[in-house]
Amino acid sequence: MKVAEFVASKGVGGKFSKLELFEAVPDVSQADRRMRDLRPMGWKIDNYKVNPNLKPDEYLVRELGTRVDLGEAPPKTVRKNITGPKRRRILERYGHICQVCGVRAGEEFPDAPGRKAVMTIGHIIPVNRGGTNDDDNLRTECQRCGDESRDITVDPPTAQQVLAHASHRSLKDKRTLYGWMQAGRRTPSDTEAVFQEWSRLSQEERMKVMAALAEQVIKGLESD
Numbered sequence: 001m002k003v004a005e006f007v008a009s010k011g012v013g014g015k016f017s018k019l020e021l022f023e024a025v026p027d028v029s030q031a032d033r034r035m036r037d038l039r040p041m042g043w044k045i046d047n048y049k050v051n052p053n054l055k056p057d058e059y060l061v062r063e064l065g066t067r068v069d070l071g072e073a074p075p076k077t078v079r080k081n082i083t084g085p086k087r088r089r090i091l092e093r094y095g096h097i098c099q100v101c102g103v104r105a106g107e108e109f110p111d112a113p114g115r116k117a118v119m120t121i122g123h124i125i126p127v128n129r130g131g132t133n134d135d136d137n138l139r140t141e142c143q144r145c146g147d148e149s150r151d152i153t154v155d156p157p158t159a160q161q162v163l164a165h166a167s168h169r170s171l172k173d174k175r176t177l178y179g180w181m182q183a184g185r186r187t188p189s190d191t192e193a194v195f196q197e198w199s200r201l202s203q204e205e206r207m208k209v210m211a212a213l214a215e216q217v218i219k220g221l222e223s224d
Helices: 002-010 018-024 031-036 084-093 143-149 159-167 171-183 190-199 203-223
Strands: 015-017 044-046 058-063 112-116 119-123 138-142
Touching: 002 015, 002 018, 002 031, 015 018, 018 031, 018 058, 084 119, 084 138, 119 143, 138 143, 190 203
Parallel strands: none
Antiparallel strands: 015 058, 044 058, 119 138
16 A cells, blocks of 8 residues: 555656655565556556666556555455466466567567567456466466556457468468467568568658658559
C-alpha cells in the first residue's frame, strides 16, 4: 500500500528513480519487488528493459491500477507468484526462447540493437480472463512481449483455427511458416529488416528516406 501510494503520487507520466522509491518507503523490504506486485492489479510501470528511453534505475508511470492505497480491494483474479522451480521448468521447456516473437534470452532485438531480451513467464490465457498458473497455461515471453500481451483482451486461438488459417496460405507461405515453426522463431525478411531500420530513424530522417524512395518507385513505374 505504501509503494502504491508513492507511485500514485507521481501520477501518470511521472518518472522516479529506484533511490527515490527506497527513500520514500524506507521501512518496506525490497520495495522494488513490492512495486512489481502492483502490475497484476492493472498498474503499468515501465523500466529501462521495456522502455529504452529510461535510465537503468528509472521508472515511468503509464497507468494506475487498483488503488489499494485508497482502500480498494485487489481483484480476485490477481495471480499468485510463480515459484522459482516452476519458473525454471517453464524456461527450460521452451529453451529460454520467447514464444511470441522468437527472440532468445540474452539476444539483441532485431529492431533494437544493443537492447538484450530478458525472459519472463507469461500466461497463454490471461489471469484476468480466467487463466491459471498451471504449466499448460504458462510460456516464456521476453519482457517486451509480456507487457504487450497483458493488454490483449481476446482469448488465444485454437489449434483448429491456426491450422485453418495456415491451410489457406500459398505453398510459398506454407513453407515459410513451416520453417518458422521448426526453428521456433520468425525470421524477418530482408524487406522487413529494412523497415525496422527505417523505423529507428528520427521523424525528419524517415521523411527524407520515404521521399527518396517514392521517387524511385515513380521512376520504376514510368519505366514499366
